[in-house]
Amino acid sequence: xxxxxxxxxxxxxxxxxxxxxxxxxxxxxxxxxxxxxxxxxxxxxxxxxxxxxxxxxxxxxxxxxxxxxxxxxxxxxxxxxxxxxxxxxxxxxxxxxxxxxxxxxxxxxxxxxxxxxxxxxxxxxxxxxxxxxxxxxxxxxxxxxxxxxxxxxxxxxxxxxxxxxxxxxxxxxxxxxxxxxxxxxxxxxxxxxxxxxxxxxxxxxxxxxxxxxxxxxxxxxxxxxxxxxxxxxxxxxxxxxxxxxxxxxxxxxxxxxxxxxxxxxxxxxxxxxxxxxxxxxxxxxxxxxxxxxxxxxxxxxxxxxxxxxxxxxxxxxxxxxxxxxxxxxxxxxxxxxxxxxxxxxxxxxxxxxxxxxxxxxxxxxxxxxxxxxxxxxxxxxxxxxxxxxxxxxxxxxxxx
Amino acid sequence: xxxxxxxxxxxxxxxxxxxxxxxxxxxxxxxxxxxxxxxxxxxxxxxxxxxxxxxxxxxxxxxxxxxxxxxxxxxxxxxxxxxxxxxxxxxxxxxxxxxxxxxxxxxxxxxxxxxxxxxxxxxxxxxxxxxxxxxxxxxxxxxxxxxxxxxxxxxxxxxxxxxxxxxxxxxxxxxxxxxxxxxxxxxxxxxxxxxxxxxxxxxxxxxxxxxxxxxxxxxxxxxxxxxxxxxxxxxxxxxxxxxxxxxxxxxxxxxxxxxxxxxxxxxxxxxxxxxxxxxxxxxxxxxxxxxxxxxxxxx
Numbered sequence: 001x002x003x004x005x006x007x008x009x010x011x012x013x014x015x016x017x018x019x020x021x022x023x024x025x026x027x028x029x030x031x032x033x034x035x036x037x038x039x040x041x042x043x044x045x046x047x048x049x050x051x052x053x054x055x056x057x058x059x060x061x062x063x064x065x066x067x068x069x070x071x072x073x074x075x076x077x078x079x080x081x082x083x084x085x086x087x088x089x090x091x092x093x094x095x096x097x098x099x100x101x102x103x104x105x106x107x108x109x110x111x112x113x114x115x116x117x118x119x120x121x122x123x124x125x126x127x128x129x130x131x132x133x134x135x136x137x138x139x140x141x142x143x144x145x146x147x148x149x150x151x152x153x154x155x156x157x158x159x160x161x162x163x164x165x166x167x168x169x170x171x172x173x174x175x176x177x178x179x180x181x182x183x184x185x186x187x188x189x190x191x192x193x194x195x196x197x198x199x200x201x202x203x204x205x206x207x208x209x210x211x212x213x214x215x216x217x218x219x220x221x222x223x224x225x226x227x228x229x230x231x232x233x234x235x236x237x238x239x240x241x242x243x244x245x246x247x248x249x250x251x252x253x254x255x256x257x258x259x260x261x262x263x264x265x266x267x268x269x270x271x272x273x274x275x276x277x278x279x280x281x282x283x284x285x286x287x288x289x290x291x292x293x294x295x296x297x298x299x300x301x302x303x304x305x306x307x308x309x310x311x312x313x314x315x316x317x318x319x320x321x322x323x324x325x326x327x328x329x330x331x332x333x334x335x336x337x338x339x340x341x342x343x344x345x346x347x348x349x350x351x352x353x354x355x356x357x358x359x360x361x362x363x364x365x366x367x368x369x370x371x372x373x374x375x376x377x378x379x380x381x382x383x384x385x386x387x388x389x390x391x392x393x394x395x396x397x398x399x400x
Numbered sequence: 401x402x403x404x405x406x407x408x409x410x411x412x413x414x415x416x417x418x419x420x421x422x423x424x425x426x427x428x429x430x431x432x433x434x435x436x437x438x439x440x441x442x443x444x445x446x447x448x449x450x451x452x453x454x455x456x457x458x459x460x461x462x463x464x465x466x467x468x469x470x471x472x473x474x475x476x477x478x479x480x481x482x483x484x485x486x487x488x489x490x491x492x493x494x495x496x497x498x499x500x501x502x503x504x505x506x507x508x509x510x511x512x513x514x515x516x517x518x519x520x521x522x523x524x525x526x527x528x529x530x531x532x533x534x535x536x537x538x539x540x541x542x543x544x545x546x547x548x549x550x551x552x553x554x555x556x557x558x559x560x561x562x563x564x565x566x567x568x569x570x571x572x573x574x575x576x577x578x579x580x581x582x583x584x585x586x587x588x589x590x591x592x593x594x595x596x597x598x599x600x601x602x603x604x605x606x607x608x609x610x611x612x613x614x615x616x617x618x619x620x621x622x623x624x625x626x627x628x629x630x631x632x633x634x635x636x637x638x639x640x641x642x643x644x645x646x647x648x649x650x651x652x653x654x655x656x657x658x659x660x661x662x663x664x665x666x667x668x669x670x671x672x673x674x675x676x677x678x679x680x681x682x683x684x685x686x687x688x689x690x691x692x693x694x695x696x697x698x699x
Contacts, residue, residue, distance in 0.1 A: 337447055339444060339447050339448075339451070340447050340450060340451040340454070343447075343448060343451035343452065343455070344451050344454055344455045344458070347451070347452060347455035347456075348455040348458050348459065395458070395462065398462065398466070399454065399458075399462070399465055399466045399469040399470070400469070400470075
């Protein structure tokens with residue numbers, strides 16, 4: 001993987017003193033190929049897809065459906081199984097609102113879920129009386145497969161909705177096993193793949209996942225874009241919860257007939273250029289090769305983890321081995337507030353990281369931890385940036 | 401917490417004129433209100449301020465950053481106290497100036513930056529006549545420091561050690577020319593200047609200059625011209641000056657004209673106090689440190 005060549009595609013990384021961008025788990029940078037593709041839609045053929053029959057309309061329809069096909073190919077899915085959404089949160093909410101869940105039926109999540117895969121189930125628990133069960137991690141931070149098996153075998157579980165890779169610590173859950181165990185007892189599985197899709201090859205067919213939701217903005221794509229993958233027969237069985245323009249085939253004053261999925265779930269005028277940009281991002285990542293990306297991230301993670309782990313009072317959250325944390329180093333430093341660390345790094349060393357509870361408030365609150373500093377790596381980061389980060393953290397630790 | 405209090409005052413005032421500060425003012429108010437009602441302040445003002453200050457200090461030195469980071473609350477309170485006392489001092493100065501025409505109070509002869517000396521017109525320092533002015537150091541030195549001084553001024557006295565240090569350290573590089581600027585509030589400054597020029601006629605100006613600055617209180621405490629002259633004579637005598645010639649010079653009043661010309665030059669330059677230095681034309685006001693003078697002469 002030619003990092004120098006890749007960095008050429010990101011304008012923000014050019015110049016004498018470019019930023020050290022370590023916040024890709026929140027928002028990735030965008031390569032020129034994605035931006036150009038989006039601009040092209042705005043500049044050359046802006047129109048309503050699927051409605052207008054003029055040349056611009058036809059071109060937009062073709063590009064939009066082509067984007068769906070590109071993403072489907074990247075996922076190992078059929079185009080009809082790819083629903084465009086605004087983000088992962090919308091995808092997860094779509095399923096939570098459309099899936100037939102009855103009182104007493106159980107939804108299982110892990111204990112390190114993003115708020116987007118926690119609050120919907122809490123609401124359904126209040127509104128419909130479903131049972132939301134949170135499975136605690138093992139003491140070594142891993143997903144407790146034995147406890148999960150016991151829970152599933154007790155019966156009553158309708159859906160297992162878990163994060164694929166955690167934005168808290170980078171740990172990837174054993175989703176293959178989780179899906180297998182769940183299906184054996186008839187439970188469906190939905191994966192929050194917001195942090196997995198940018199870094200890992202996700203083949204929904206091989207995984208046999210029922211639903212997979214992810215966002216574009218973390219994988220070099222535009223903001224306000226995302227995808228919900230659902231197995232065709234499952235999508236067919238869902239009734240949409242946002243309806244109106246585009247979702248219907250026909251209406252009378254007294255009735256309507258819905259379109260087939262995925263259009264049934266794409267209400268109103270869509271973010272066409274966003275979806276087209278997301279497809280360009282998928283192509284970019286597939287061209288570089290996700291196996292190369294994750295290998296590169298783990299190598300940098302090792303440099304950082306080994307460099308900072310000896311600092312007194314510094315605690316890396318998550319499994320000890322960098323391999324299990326992918327491109328994320330989340331840590332606390334005794335005697336220094338996480339927000340202060342992030343602000344000083346930004347102002348003093350041009351390093352951008354995230355600080356806080358990273359939308360996993362429940363995990364932090366249950367452990368009485370105020371927050372952490374999170375450095376998240378991606379394909380455009382370099383070893384010299386990792387070295388600089390280590391030096392700066394050591395310098396900051398010396399201020400205490 | 402400290403920054404919330406400061407923020408409430410500062411951003412509250414700025415918010416009157418500009419909407420962009422109102423959000424910060426509101427944040428400060430919420431914080432102060434919560435503190436006043438014994439609840440935890442939810443603002444991150446202090447964190448942001450500490451991070452920003454530490455980052456700035458880190459660019460200077462890690463030690464400074466360490467001090468800022470560790471003692472930020474103490475430093476913040478010190479700043480608040482300085483801020484309040486400075487505001488009080490400024491207010492008092494303005495009140496004195498409005499009430500008495502002098503920012504130091506009715507009976508003070510201290511330097512007041514607000515006071516304009518009448519008769520000011522704009523000239524350049526190169527137009528100042530240095531004929532007959534005392535010079536110390538190498539006459540052909542490339543750097544000329546022109547000092548406008550009042551022999552009765554405590555700040556002019558305070559400036560002397562650094563000046564001497566520079567002249568001693570760079571004897572070939574720098575010379576000093578003294579121009580008299582006897583300030584109106586110094587009642588014996590004019591007489592001291594004339595006496596200085598009389599000593600200069602005997603080539604003993606710098607001896608008298610040093611003697612006066614060494615025992616300046618004698619002149620400052622003199623009541624009336626007669627006592628002042630007696631005290632200056634005493635200093636002149638100690639400086640090895642021939643007193644008969646000295647007396648004759650004072651009585652003739654022939655140095656008065658040079659002192660007047662020097663004074664007018666200072667006024668025309670718009671100077672408001674002493675000492676004022678011009679180092680190859682660049683102006684420095686007030687007593688300077690050795691480091692500052694050294695930088696000024698390009699060393």
